[in-house]
Amino acid sequence: MSAPTRADRLPSAAAATAYQRRWFADLQRDHIPGAPLALVNADAPQEIFRAMGIPYVVNQWWASIVATKRRTQDHLARLRERGYPDYTEQYSSTALGSAFDPDPASAPWGGLPMPSVVLAETTGDASRKIFDVWGDQPGVTFYPLESAAADTVPERWWELMPHHWESAVGTDRLDLMVGELEGLIRFLEQTTGLRFSEQRFAEVLALTNEQEEWNRRTRDLIAAARPCPVAVTDSIPAVMIPQWHRGTVWARDAAKQLHDEVAERVTGGTAVCSGERARLMWVGRGLWFDLDFYRRFQDRYGAVFVWSMYLAIAADGYIRYGDDPLRTLAARFAAFSDQLYTPPWSAEWYVEEARSHGVHGVVHLVSDDARGSWATTRALRAAGIPVLELHADNVDARRSAPDYLDGAVGGWLEAEVLPRADG
Template sequence: MSARLNSASAATTYQREWFASLRREVADGAPLALVNADAPQEIFRTMGIPYVVNQWWSSVVTAKRRAQDYLGLLRARGLPDDSEQYSSIPLASVFDPDPANAPWGGLPRPSIVLAETTGDTSRKVFDIWDDQPGVSFYPLESAAENDVPVRWWELMPRNWEQAVGSDRLDLMTGELEGLVRFLEQTTGRTFSETRFAEVMDLVNEQQEWNRRTRDLIARARPCPLPVNDSIPSVMIPQWHRGTVWARDAARAFHDEVAERVTAGAAVCPAERTRLMWIGRGLWFDLDFYRRFEDSHGAVFVWSMYLAIAADGYLRYGDDPLRALAARFAAFSDQLYTPPWSAEWYVKEARTHGVDGVVHLVSDDARGSYFTTRALEAAGIPVLELHADNVDARDAGPDILTRTVGDWLDRRVRPGG
């Protein structure tokens, strides 16, 4: 099976057209927000404020083989080029001497940046944004809770108060109220509670489709689609959460996967090894995920993008703003903080029937040791790749391919 998913192609086409439209809108005077992937974008959607996701722009720059150019712009100004690369590459756009030749025409200068301060290094990246003329940084706190819920993925859709904790929700709800006031004062646009409720409903509908798709793939034998197709099919609509287009794109993705499952389509007809990829997308080498099909019958059947869409976003309730706070107050916990993350990865590995896990561990990773330990304790072999997903200087495609191939031969399928 070689044909790309229609949903992946359609999403990519839509994103290009949207970005061109956004550039025109900003050129005509509209405000622009740059927001982190784990930030409450739904408020900007409600207020009609254009926004670009920070890490999405990093993925575009990297896929276009420009990451080293942008990291060099940081280095030339005495800024670190080997820390938080995924979050700092868009900052380098400010210093680009030739923005007209940047990928996709270049990132327009934002007037607002929004991020949760998950660590000292991340905070410093956005403090530098705040130092740029005409740019304001609105930080969100990163709170913690001593009591960790068991099987949080079952609680989150409707019992999120119990899962996240009232103190954390009080804090983030207050911060979101402050964000709304800040945006109204800064942009002159107004926040409509009616519109906000519509946005939240559309997001829930979208994630219900993602949940169905995740479950289809988990049950399917053989795997009906490549991971590097599922990533744009799910993530581009995620950046447009709260729109009818995104909801319908998630449904189209589901329907296409369902058709493939019914038809018995296979990424690798000789599939004999199912793999799980833990970590951010390997944007400098997306072909990596299909490199072991012919040599080892090995297929990556899982990435965090569809899985977290399925388990991490659904929030129902009568208080939409508090429900939005519940969506993001513990978002990093779900992916990176043990035992939240470790238990979830084990659950996903088991439901997808994986034979091994390739775990990308970046320098800024949190909780990676505990994730690996939990999976190994569950009897699932793990290979840790110590590399950065946008910076290939320390571990490029050849090194990663050879390392994974050797691990498959030694630990996952010794003797073939």
């Protein structure tokens, strides 16, 4: 077999980033203060806003931009100055700091326009309080969604969700979310004057399913490929920027472009690291303030991060088919946090993904607000997979100097992972 060729940056990743810049510039240019604009959490049902033509910005996406530009501390300082904590749920609270920016035009990408509505699931006391503060701002309304739990947990939920989501999620949870979504639609119609179209909504859901089917195929290609054909620093923007535009033709086509590029690299034997020695899994949110982190270990050790939750949850967490569009959307989000953070939902899924991708070790980013992290680590170790827990925040670098991160991961690789992988 010939030696693998070294991968350049994915064109789909560069194209997605360029598209997002143009979209955000157009949003700033066209937005009239007080006009409908939503700030929504990443795990919120954005498809309703899409169907109604209401522009929205994803809260955590904005936090990632601020962190990448090394401006998180500025935003957290504004919270601290007003007596709010700057040390909890920073990923969710960073955008709130934008509301108090005296010079928004100097902020990253020209600043975050003031939303008229914020939408979030009330997961935890701190999260609820963040959005209560948003709701206290002039002209801003906070629309909360409940965070329900279930007494029973389905086995291998990722196999049930596309078609058998009623039994997987549970009728009571779905009834609750359907009622909340109906209330959200009425609220948006009354406050914006726009009308909710069932036909347009069905089109949005169909396009989203097509998009995520392409992501599922891409995930499966990467899982089977040896060596790894794409860097997670490319797959994350190539997946997640289209995710924030779910329900559009552009997003569907962007997911197909990513798939086709990955398929071409697999066929051609392209490798992120020609000297790949170990395959790593990154469990947790993206380390936005230090994206070079992932590449440093492949350059020094031949240890390649082949998995992140972003492509994997796109593959397993969104696809829903059904005859009742609103209930189908409820099935997408009623248990969304469970899939990523609540054991045994999350723990069993991470083990399945680790095995399917053939990883030799897992780096687990554990933030202070993490839910169920202990169960994920325990399940992976019980499956015989080495796990390194990094206790750090993904946007707040105050306790995460590069030397500390590099030393912790490098020492773990040398002591636990590489000997097993080489053996």
